[in-house]
Amino acid sequence: MLKDHLDQVPAVTQALTEGYYSHGYPIGHREAKELGLKVTQAQGELWDIIWELYLGYEELFERKEN
Secondary structure (H helix, E strand, C coil): CCCCCHHHHHHHHHHHHHCCCCCCCCCCHHHHHHCCCCCCCCCHHHHHHHHHHHHHHHHHHHHHHC
């Protein structure tokens, strides 16, 4: 991800390890880009698969909480 920008590694590492309140904080594509990470926006069938996985995990964790 940052192999061509090794000078950015310390700042990105610090942001990811110290800059967020919770390990479970979701980092969206815009925020990831702002951190200098390489981001590809999923589309079409890939997006559908990712969304279904998300919904499945959300349901699973809701069940575990109850």
